[in-house]
Amino acid sequence: xxxxxxxxxxxxxxxxxxxxxxxxxxxxxxxxQWFHQNPWGQLINLFYIPSGTKQNGRLSATTVATERYSxxxxxxxxxxxxxxxxxxxxxxxxxxxxxxxxxxxxxxxP
Amino acid sequence: GAVVSQHPSWVICxxxxxxxxxxxxxxxxxxTMFWYRQFPKQSLMLMATSNEGSKATYEQGVEKDxxxxxxxxxxxxTLTVTSAHPEDSSFYICSSSxxxxxxxxxxxxxxxxxxx
Numbered sequence: 001x002x003x004x005x006x007x008x009x010x011x012x013x014x015x016x017x018x019x020x021x022x023x024x025x026x027x028x029x030x031x032x033q034w035f036h037q038n039p040w041g042q043l044i045n046l047f048y049i050p051s052g053t054k055q056n057g058r059l060s061a062t063t064v065a066t067e068r069y070s071x072x073x074x075x076x077x078x079x080x081x082x083x084x085x086x087x088x089x090x091x092x093x094x095x096x097x098x099x100x101x102x103x104x105x106x107x108x109x110p
Numbered sequence: 111g112a113v114v115s116q117h118p119s120w121v122i123c124x125x126x127x128x129x130x131x132x133x134x135x136x137x138x139x140x141x142t143m144f145w146y147r148q149f150p151k152q153s154l155m156l157m158a159t160s161n162e163g164s165k166a167t168y169e170q171g172v173e174k175d176x177x178x179x180x181x182x183x184x185x186x187x188t189l190t191v192t193s194a195h196p197e198d199s200s201f202y203i204c205s206s207s208x209x210x211x212x213x214x215x216x217x218x219x220x221x222x223x224x225x226x
Contacts, residue, residue, distance in 0.1 A: 031213035096207035
């Protein structure tokens with residue numbers, strides 16, 4: 001199967017700092033998504049970004065499909081940004097059937 | 111975005127009993143839903159694809175007799191953990207997509223199962 005590498009595995013920041021999370025793929029993927037899992041386990045959709053760049057407030061994401069990676073940018077971090085960030089993809093055969101990376105554990109300190 | 115609701119949020123059961131978890135699409139019809147399992151500090155692992163009106167498709171290594179999936183309507187899929195044991199304790203979460211031509215998946219709140 002396709003290997004998904006998320007980096008860094010852990011990230012500790014002070015409030016106000018910026019960060020970049022990365023997802024690398026061993027092969028071409030379809031329908032990349034970024035999620036934030038909060039401490040209660042809820043998966044919150046951040047971006048559906050098969051290619052290109054999107055922005056939503058302090059967050060933005062870029063997927064370069066031809067180079068098999070995606071980036072998630074978080075600017076001016078807040079303590080509420082803490083949690084685990086996952087990238088996930090589907091293989092195109094069944095839309096929405098996702099395979100997840102291992103995640104990045106983000107901790108933002110006040 | 112589409113709304114997916116999962117119930118219950120948490121459940122504690124005795125070893126040997128069965129537990130049913132419900133996943134509902136609230137504002138769209140879902141011909142396909144997906145079930146995932148997540149152990150503490152780990153990623154989400156796809157367990158099975160639930161197909162409305164037909165049999166579920168299970169990922170390799172997932173016991174279909176242990177995890178029974180029923181998708182009898184366009185808005186409801188259920189996962190039954192049969193004869194649960196402590197090693198089945200985990201976080202179970204379902205998802206679906208609201209349109210056939212767009213793959214963006216939306217997730218339920220998840221169910222934390224503890225088997226004692």
